[in-house]
Amino acid sequence: MRIIKKGQISIASVCMVVGFLLALQFRMTEDMRATIPYQRIEELSDRLLSVEKERDALLKEVANLSSRLGGETETVLKQRAGLTPMKGEGVIIRMDDSKQNSRAGENQNLYIIHDDDILRVINELRAAGAEAVSINGQRLIGTSEVRCAGPTISVNNVRSSTPFEIRAIGKGKDLENALKMRGGVAETLKVWGIQMEITVSDAVYVPPYRGVIRFNYAKVAEEE
Amino acid sequence: MALPIIGLILGLILGTLCPILIPIAYSKLFSVAILVSLDAIFGGLRAAANNKFENVVFITGFFSNALMATLLVYIGDRLGIDLYYVALLAFGFRIFKNLASLRRHYIRKSMHSPTVEEKSTLNEVVE
Numbered sequence: 001m002r003i004i005k006k007g008q009i010s011i012a013s014v015c016m017v018v019g020f021l022l023a024l025q026f027r028m029t030e031d032m033r034a035t036i037p038y039q040r041i042e043e044l045s046d047r048l049l050s051v052e053k054e055r056d057a058l059l060k061e062v063a064n065l066s067s068r069l070g071g072e073t074e075t076v077l078k079q080r081a082g083l084t085p086m087k088g089e090g091v092i093i094r095m096d097d098s099k100q101n102s103r104a105g106e107n108q109n110l111y112i113i114h115d116d117d118i119l120r121v122i123n124e125l126r127a128a129g130a131e132a133v134s135i136n137g138q139r140l141i142g143t144s145e146v147r148c149a150g151p152t153i154s155v156n157n158v159r160s161s162t163p164f165e166i167r168a169i170g171k172g173k174d175l176e177n178a179l180k181m182r183g184g185v186a187e188t189l190k191v192w193g194i195q196m197e198i199t200v201s202d203a204v205y206v207p208p209y210r211g212v213i214r215f216n217y218a219k220v221a222e223e224e
Numbered sequence: 225m226a227l228p229i230i231g232l233i234l235g236l237i238l239g240t241l242c243p244i245l246i247p248i249a250y251s252k253l254f255s256v257a258i259l260v261s262l263d264a265i266f267g268g269l270r271a272a273a274n275n276k277f278e279n280v281v282f283i284t285g286f287f288s289n290a291l292m293a294t295l296l297v298y299i300g301d302r303l304g305i306d307l308y309y310v311a312l313l314a315f316g317f318r319i320f321k322n323l324a325s326l327r328r329h330y331i332r333k334s335m336h337s338p339t340v341e342e343k344s345t346l347n348e349v350v351e
Contacts, residue, residue: 007277011268012231014286017262019232023239025254026244032248 071165082141082209086132090169090204091176093121096162098193110192115148117194120185121166122146128178130168132206136160139209157213163195172200228265252308256297259315260290265341266322273329 030194051090076086095118098111122133133140138155154158168175176198181188186196246254264286271277293311300307 007268007279007282008227010279010282011265011272012227014261014264014268015228015231016235016238018258018265019235019237020239020242021235021254021258021261023236024242025258027253028246028248028251028254031245070283192282 010135022044037092073144082132082139085174085208086169086206087203088131088169088201089130089172089202090130090206091125092177092199092201092204093164093166093168093179094197094199095121095164095166095189096195099195100193111194113153113164113194115146115153117185117189118153118164118166119146124178124185125166125168125170125175128170128174130170132169134167134206136165137207139207141209143213144209156209166174167204167206169204169206172202176200177206226321252301253294253297256293256308256311256315257290258312259319260293261286263315263322264289265319266319266326269324270326270329 075084079086095113097113100111118135122135125133135146135153135155138144138160140155140159144156147154149159153162153164177196178184179196186198189196241242264282265287268277268282271282296307296311300310
């Protein structure tokens with residue numbers, strides 16, 4: 001141990017160097033670790049700020065545009081366009097494919113619901129004064145289509161299959177009678193056994209149109 | 225044993241209070257320097273335990289090792305060869321070897337006084 005004492009001073013000085021280096025290295029790595037997330041935070045906060053500015057500008061624009069449009073006319077237009085949910089007296093019609101077995105030699109297609117069956121029903125409902133119509137939750141608006149898409153029917157480019165539920169708001173009795181009149185839609189479909197169940201209700205809910213209305217080709221023009 | 229520990233603490237304090245920060249690019253050189261110093265400390269302790277300690281050998285060994293290792297890393301960096309790992313491996317290996325012989329020495333000493341035979345196995349020149 002006495003000889004260790006002899007070397008203690010030099011060993012101690014080297015120890016000091018080690019401590020110095022260790023502390024420096026530790027601080028260096030600590031610094032590195034601290035700066036990278038810090039830079040990221042700065043970058044993110046910058047982006048947040050710019051996005052917030054953009055959002056505020058857009059909100060202002062929206063407020064500006066809607067104030068120019070006038071609050072009341074806007075809601076009326078939205079209702080007309082089918083962008084608001086509606087509720088009122090009307091009918092709910094459930095339609096399903098026929099359960100009868102087709103007779104030999106007869107066309108199988110006659111026993112299942114086609115787009116034209118549904119179109120006839122809707123045409124009849126509109127003729128009887130239906131104000132809002134939806135098919136399987138898809139609101140019918142000016143550009144809506146009813147079209148066969150394989151075994152399904154596409155409405156507003158959303159496909160759905162049987163059973164179909166058509167909801168219509170209007171004078172309940174009128175709508176029902178329009179469908180059930182002699183020689184009408186209900187009777188012709190009944191021949192093929194296609195199921196059609198009409199219920200009149202005081203509170204029929206019709207959902208709004210949820211898609212986007214965009215004019216790619218049509219442009220506003222002067223009246224000719 | 226108190227003086228080296230005091231030195232270490234003093235060094236740590238100095239390092240934390242040092243106003244200069246080394247750029248990250250030099251961190252490789254620094255880690256090698258730390259290893260060299262650690263190697264010197266363990267080598268010195270082992271030599272001292274074997275009654276072989278010589279101040280001049282210790283100091284020159286420390287400086288030459290530090291210089292050589294740093295030079296090696298620097299040249300390796302310039303040449304695109306990672307000589308850094310060579311230095312790390314060599315010094316790491318030596319640290320563990322010295323530590324092991326130190327440990328054995330103290331265990332033997334605490335159990336019984338070392339015989340002449342055992343002494344001779346420990347008597348390897350460190351530097």
